[in-house]
Amino acid sequence: MKTVGIVVEYNPFHNGHLYQLQKAKEEARADIAICVMSGNFLQRGEPALVSKWSRTKMALAAGIDLVIELPFAFSVQKAEIFAYGAVHLLNALNCRYICFGSESGEIKDFQDSVSFIKKHQFQYEKYIKEFVKTGMSYPSALSKAYKTLRPNNEWIDLSKPNNILGFHYMDAAAKINPQLQFITVKRKNAGYHDLSFNETNIASATSIRNQLYQTGITDVIHEYIPKTSLSELQSYFANFGQLHSWENYWDYLQYQLLSKSSSELKVIYEVEEGLENRLIRAAQSSKDFQSFMKTIKTKRYTWTRLQRTLTHILLNVHKETIRSFGNEPQYVRLLGMSQSGQKYLSAIKKDLEIPLISKVSAQQNQMLALDIKATHIYAHGLAEPYRSKMLDLDYRQPPIMM
Amino acid sequence: MKTVGIVVEYNPFHNGHLYQLQKAKEEARADIAICVMSGNFLQRGEPALVSKWSRTKMALAAGIDLVIELPFAFSVQKAEIFAYGAVHLLNALNCRYICFGSESGEIKDFQDSVSFIKKHQFQYEKYIKEFVKTGMSYPSALSKAYKTLRPNNEWIDLSKPNNILGFHYMDAAAKINPQLQFITVKRKNAGYHDLSFNETNIASATSIRNQLYQTGITDVIHEYIPKTSLSELQSYFANFGQLHSWENYWDYLQYQLLSKSSSELKVIYEVEEGLENRLIRAAQSSKDFQSFMKTIKTKRYTWTRLQRTLTHILLNVHKETIRSFGNEPQYVRLLGMSQSGQKYLSAIKKDLEIPLISKVSAQQNQMLALDIKATHIYAHGLAEPYRSKMLDLDYRQPPIMM
Numbered sequence: 001m002k003t004v005g006i007v008v009e010y011n012p013f014h015n016g017h018l019y020q021l022q023k024a025k026e027e028a029r030a031d032i033a034i035c036v037m038s039g040n041f042l043q044r045g046e047p048a049l050v051s052k053w054s055r056t057k058m059a060l061a062a063g064i065d066l067v068i069e070l071p072f073a074f075s076v077q078k079a080e081i082f083a084y085g086a087v088h089l090l091n092a093l094n095c096r097y098i099c100f101g102s103e104s105g106e107i108k109d110f111q112d113s114v115s116f117i118k119k120h121q122f123q124y125e126k127y128i129k130e131f132v133k134t135g136m137s138y139p140s141a142l143s144k145a146y147k148t149l150r151p152n153n154e155w156i157d158l159s160k161p162n163n164i165l166g167f168h169y170m171d172a173a174a175k176i177n178p179q180l181q182f183i184t185v186k187r188k189n190a191g192y193h194d195l196s197f198n199e200t201n202i203a204s205a206t207s208i209r210n211q212l213y214q215t216g217i218t219d220v221i222h223e224y225i226p227k228t229s230l231s232e233l234q235s236y237f238a239n240f241g242q243l244h245s246w247e248n249y250w251d252y253l254q255y256q257l258l259s260k261s262s263s264e265l266k267v268i269y270e271v272e273e274g275l276e277n278r279l280i281r282a283a284q285s286s287k288d289f290q291s292f293m294k295t296i297k298t299k300r301y302t303w304t305r306l307q308r309t310l311t312h313i314l315l316n317v318h319k320e321t322i323r324s325f326g327n328e329p330q331y332v333r334l335l336g337m338s339q340s341g342q343k344y345l346s347a348i349k350k351d352l353e354i355p356l357i358s359k360v361s362a363q364q365n366q367m368l369a370l371d372i373k374a375t376h377i378y379a380h381g382l383a384e385p386y387r388s389k390m391l392d393l394d395y396r397q398p399p400i401m402m
Numbered sequence: 403m404k405t406v407g408i409v410v411e412y413n414p415f416h417n418g419h420l421y422q423l424q425k426a427k428e429e430a431r432a433d434i435a436i437c438v439m440s441g442n443f444l445q446r447g448e449p450a451l452v453s454k455w456s457r458t459k460m461a462l463a464a465g466i467d468l469v470i471e472l473p474f475a476f477s478v479q480k481a482e483i484f485a486y487g488a489v490h491l492l493n494a495l496n497c498r499y500i501c502f503g504s505e506s507g508e509i510k511d512f513q514d515s516v517s518f519i520k521k522h523q524f525q526y527e528k529y530i531k532e533f534v535k536t537g538m539s540y541p542s543a544l545s546k547a548y549k550t551l552r553p554n555n556e557w558i559d560l561s562k563p564n565n566i567l568g569f570h571y572m573d574a575a576a577k578i579n580p581q582l583q584f585i586t587v588k589r590k591n592a593g594y595h596d597l598s599f600n601e602t603n604i605a606s607a608t609s610i611r612n613q614l615y616q617t618g619i620t621d622v623i624h625e626y627i628p629k630t631s632l633s634e635l636q637s638y639f640a641n642f643g644q645l646h647s648w649e650n651y652w653d654y655l656q657y658q659l660l661s662k663s664s665s666e667l668k669v670i671y672e673v674e675e676g677l678e679n680r681l682i683r684a685a686q687s688s689k690d691f692q693s694f695m696k697t698i699k700t701k702r703y704t705w706t707r708l709q710r711t712l713t714h715i716l717l718n719v720h721k722e723t724i725r726s727f728g729n730e731p732q733y734v735r736l737l738g739m740s741q742s743g744q745k746y747l748s749a750i751k752k753d754l755e756i757p758l759i760s761k762v763s764a765q766q767n768q769m770l771a772l773d774i775k776a777t778h779i780y781a782h783g784l785a786e787p788y789r790s791k792m793l794d795l796d797y798r799q800p801p802i803m804m
Binding site for chain 1: 653654656657658660661662666686689690716717718775778779782786787789790793
């Protein structure tokens with residue numbers, strides 16, 4: 001069986017994702033589509049709109065055959081680490097193809113960039129360090145370093161979020177398994193951060209989320225997400241009383257920042273360069289998450305970098321803990337599967353080099369313990385009785401079959 | 403001027419407190435009454451019903467001349483440390499008399515017990531250790547040790563909470579300043595933990611709080627607290643939208659227990675003997691503070707000892723921090739004063755051996771920083787906009803004049 005892998009967050013699953021999935025299967029002539037999906041907290045350092053189980057159902061309903069969780073240790077990370085973890089899992093699952101959406105749409109541009117940077121690695125990294133020192137954010141420094149090395153390059157814009165991810169998927173594959181093949185699907189209509197709806201039936205996840213936060217699950221979004229996603233959102237809302245946003249966790253984040261000393265904050269992953277004092281001061285005077293973010297934002301840190309750091313504070317994740325994990329995912333956690341997915345899994349199971357986890361047991365490794373903690377904290381953003389309900393369900397939840 | 407000191411929590415100030423205050427002034431023939439009062443968290447390991455400022459107003463309205471805050475480092479502590487801190491402050495303020503309520507009512511019984519125990523110190527402590535080893539709580543061990551040494555003693559029952567405190571006030575005074583004189587007022591009608599109202603107009607603070615939690619500020623309590631206390635409670639409720647109980651902090655306590663590892667919990671003050679694992683497990687399965695307490699309660703720890711430990715967890719107070727403070731309060735923080743109190747303070751100011759603090763400034767010592775943190779966390783039990791309002795007020799709050 002031919003397999004195509006994609007790296008996703010599905011927050012929520014929308015028509016653009018459906019388009020990408022269909023294109024991916026088509027171009028890879030794949031029988032099986034596997035997605036590696038971030039759990040309850042996402043790469044942008046945000047809680048997902050709905051839980052990983054709910055998003056797993058959306059994925060399966062739309063034609064994904066296997067949903068695998070990207071461990072928290074890789075999901076709430078900069079593009080490089082996020083991509084490395086995801087590609088590692090897709091490779092472990094024996095995917096031949098990996099497909100990603102991009103602003104560019106031309107796979108040879110990516111191949112070319114990866115090999116160009118490999119050739120100029122030393123100078124590239126030197127530029128990055130130089131630019132970061134001037135107070136530039138890391139992603140801007142990356143993009144500027146590339147532009148500086150290649151002033152007349154018109155092939156690829158490495159400041160676009162999906163291009164950056166694509167680049168890192170291919171860069172990771174070069175290290176993990178050079179046999180991996182890549183496909184890229186040009187994103188249709190919607191830019192990653194686009195805030196407005198447009199005439200087509202594809203809108204960015206950002207604009208869909210904004211609409212959901214502002215008006216709830218109304219008719220407006222019907223056009224932009226599959227019916228199955230819509231009914232899943234409705235059922236989630238009925239079951240847990242809300243959709244999740246950072247505002248639901250603000251009380252805890254503020255509390256954490258008020259109860260910890262600056263030296264305790266310094267041991268948290270990604271809290272660097274005196275950021276701790278800035279965060280403590282801002283926490284004392286902010287009334288909600290949005291105003292807190294505006295207070296702490298500087299040119300040096302991107303919004304997403306700051307949100308990731310705050311997620312690590314919210315979960316109390318220490319530098320030492322992340323360091324202890326090493327560079328690779330230690331298990332394949334199965335969230336859901338179709339019947340074909342199940343057959344595929346049976347076929348490749350014996351060759352899996354890391355354990356397949358279908359249910360959380362008392363015996364846990366530390367990386368998995370962090371995923372469980374992420375679920376605990378995610379559930380904590382709900383009021384009772386929903387909070388306990390989510391935790392009860394989560395412990396008993398076997399992979400979703402569809 | 404003759405001065406009488408009392409150690410209080412006024413949670414809330416009720417008729418029994420008024421009776422004690424009048425008796426104290428009368429018996430000491432005092433011109434000035436000074437109280438040392440716990441701040442926002444109390445000796446039983448609970449948030450106060452209303453803030454320290456509100457309780458200061460109740461105290462002044464009832465005839466107290468100076469309200470001094472007992473630092474958090476001494477207020478949320480077992481009787482021995484609590485008493486030592488309070489007596490130290492009253493002595494620093496040049497009180498000649500200290501008055502306390504007791505179940506006994508006979509000061510010579512206390513004098514006698516203190517000197518008896520001093521004589522048998524070694525055996526007394528040996529017994530305590532022995533009894534604690536059998537799984538008995540510390541206060542029960544204390545009381546049993548005394549009874550074992552003095553089987554036919556009928557003078558004083560050291561298992562009664564106010565007798566215990568009285569004993570420790572006198573024991574502390576013997577170390578701090580043997581010139582201090584003591585008066586005890588027999589508690590009228592209401593036992594410390596009595597839950598029911600009775601025909602007189604004196605009821606325990608516990609029963610008054612229960613009534614307030616159950617039915618709000620209704621007519622029922624009018625009989626048991628002075629009018630000034632009642633209107634202060636009403637004004638607090640109008641200003642901050644609620645009265646405080648542990649349930650308002652349960653979300654944060656649970657979150658703290660879910661986000662910290664057991665080794666991080668072990669550094670918290672009073673988390674001993676593997677209690678951390680018990681707390682973490684119970685936090686995962688409890689829906690509210692009361693059910694959590696029932697899950698963790700054992701014979702070994704009293705309810706109040708557990709609540710104190712939880713308060714230290716809530717405030718993230720480390721063993722090392724408390725150890726670094728040494729044994730004595732480092733300042734006199736003035737919360738409120740009458741005109742006579744102000745005159746008295748001017749007269750004795752030059753002789754004060756520790757700094758008098760009238761307003762929190764940016765320059766803080768660590769013991770004071772903990773009081774400020776306690777206010778932050780106390781305010782965090784309020785929803786916005788009340789939370790920010792309380793913090794704003796607190797930073798600008800000069801001592802209350804009445």
